[in-house]
Amino acid sequence: MNKIAQKVLEPTIEFSAPVTANSxxxxxxxxxxxxxxxxxxxxxxxxxxxxxxxxxxxxxxxxxxxxxxxxxxxxxxxxxxxxxxxxxxxxxxxxxxxxxxxxxxxxxxxxxxxxxxxxxxxxxxxFFGFAGSELEAKRAGSGEVVNTRLTPDDDGYRLHGSKYYSTGSLYVDFIAVRLLAPNGTPATAIVPTKREGVERIDDWDGFGQRLTGTGTTTFTNVRVEAHEVVFDTDPDNDRLTYNATVPQLFLTAINAGIIRNVLRDAINLVHKRPRTFYHATAERAADDPLIQQTVGQIATNAFAAEAIVLQAADGLDQIIATRAKGGDESAASLEASLRTTKAKLVVDDLTLRSATLLFEVGGASTTKQAYNFDRHWRNARTLSSHNPASFKARAIGNYEINGTPLPSAAFF
Known part of the structure; x- marks a missing residue:
């Protein structure tokens, strides 16, 4: 791992049981x-x-x-x-x-x-991570595995290969690795990150989401036990028609959270501003109707983004409810994917606009590096760039006009 600062804080919170959503x-x-x-x-x-x-x-x-x-x-x-x-x-x-x-x-x-x-x-x-992407694959998100393979080793295997965009793997305890079995069959191996031959490299250099460990993971002669390999056709490996809906909505939900952070920064900035412009309509920034309007718009964006994300999440809960009743999950899976795809288009735009509106609340001083207000836009832009909006909108339009199902690999 690269020599990069690691901050250590003294935790003061005690946990007697796993946290819940409302704890x-x-x-x-x-x-x-x-x-x-x-x-x-x-x-x-x-x-x-x-x-x-x-x-x-x-x-x-x-x-x-x-x-x-x-x-x-x-x-x-x-x-x-x-x-x-x-x-x-x-x-x-x-x-x-x-x-x-x-x-x-x-x-x-x-x-x-x-x-x-x-x-x-x-x-x-x-915690578990995932290593699926290979830069040698010709099409991003296709799921194609090129160079990560298992070779037989007595009653198990040896794993060789390299992955990129293995987000979070720098911090986790297990990694789920997409690979090819000795016969060329696609599969996933779940291996401990501390096993000999696993190397996690912090070489992600994007301008946003810089701490996510979204870099390279290499596997050199890593021992893999037979029970750690999950084939796509294994009976204990249940897959939906649209398997990538959860990871896509996750990114959109983070962007919705960023708008809430922008709103908090905007309110704090207004209260801390010692002066305003000579041609402003009020003596105090907090009383300026233009600033009030800007903060109001950010607040509205935050509300809308959260509501949209949770409406999409309800679609994922509906899949579970359909399954519990013994119904056909394919229609519910498509509906959840459609909701998530539409949510991305709207929420990403709201987040980027909100991150820019923050600078309308203050003046040139808001660009000081000490404030780091640009992090909101940098992080939101990086999150939204995972799958370009134009491709998503086109897929929705094709479905609405021609009834063509959404793509069923990554990004949907």
């Missing part, structure tokens, strides 16, 4: 995370201490049923929490994205011995 400890935790978020972003301080605190809180078990030791939250409640964490620190929220994606797929599947083992690890505080 007071969760509010304390997010307030604590928010305290140093801007400084961490500005100075590129990796939040290992924050992730350790999240590990202790067992936030990663939020969606696991209470009977299995988890928080028992609905999908809607999960995304309410994601918005709040995105408000506190979008980098930290993004670090957990792949964890909840992997766990959601395990929760959908039958409780085989290995799935029970992985659920128990989460209840005990472990």
């Amino acid at each position: 007071p400890e969760l509010k304390q935790l997010f307030d604590f995370i928010a305290l140093g978020a801007s400084e961490r972003d500005r100075d590129r301080i990796l939040p290992f201490d924050i992730v350790e605190l999240l590990r202790r809180s067992r936030l990663g078990a939020l969606r696991i049923p209470v009977a299995e030791g988890g928080g028992g939250s609905t999908v809607r409640e999960l995304f309410e929490v994601v918005i709040r964490l995105g408000d506190a620190d979008p980098n930290v929220a993004h670090i957990l994205r792949n964890h909840f994606v992997v766990i959601e797929r395990i929760l959908r599947s039958q409780r085989s011995e290995r799935n029970r083992r992985w659920i128990k690890a989460v209840v005990d505080g472990s």
Whole structure:
């Protein structure tokens, strides 16, 4: 790992059980995370201490049923929490994205011995990451595996290969790795990150979401046990028609959280402004109708973004309800994907506009690096760039006009 500053804070919160969506400890935790978020972003301080605190809180078990030791939250409640964490620190929220994606797929599947083992690890505080992208693949998001392969090794395998965009893997305990089995069959191996031959490199150099560990992960002669390899056709690996809806909505929820953070910064900025412009209509910034209008617009954007995200999350809960009734999940899966795709188009735009409106609340002083107000736009732009809006809008239009189903690989 590159030599980059790591900040260590003294945690003061005690957790007697896994946090739930409404537990007071969760509010304390997010307030604590928010305290140093801007400084961490500005100075590129990796939040290992924050992730350790999240590990202790067992936030990663939020969606696991209470009977299995988890928080028992609905999908809607999960995304309410994601918005709040995105408000506190979008980098930290993004670090957990792949964890909840992997766990959601395990929760959908039958409780085989290995799935029970992985659920128990989460209840005990472990986080999971994902390494799927390869720069050698010709089309982004296609799921194509080029150079990450298993070779036979007695009663197990050896893993060789390299992945990029392995967001969060720098901080987690297990990584789900997309690969090719010896016979060329696509599969996923879930391996501990501390196993010999696993190297996580902090080489992500984007201008936003800079602390997410979205870099390279290499696997050199890594021992993989047979039970750690999950083939796409395995009976304990349940897959939806649209498997990428959760990770896509996760990014949109973080952007909704960023608008809440922008609103808080805007209000604080108004109250702290010692002066206003000579041609303003009021002596105090707080009494200026133009500033009031700007802050009001940001507040409205925050409200709309959260409502849209949670409406999309309801679509994911509907899949679970349909399954419980023994119904056909394919229609519910398509509906959830459509909601999530539409949500991205609107919320991303609201976030970027809100991040710009913040600078209308103040003057040139708001651009000082000490404030780090530009982090909102940088982070939102990076999140929204994961899958360009034009491609999403075109897919929605094709569905509405011609009835063509949305693409069913990544990004939907």
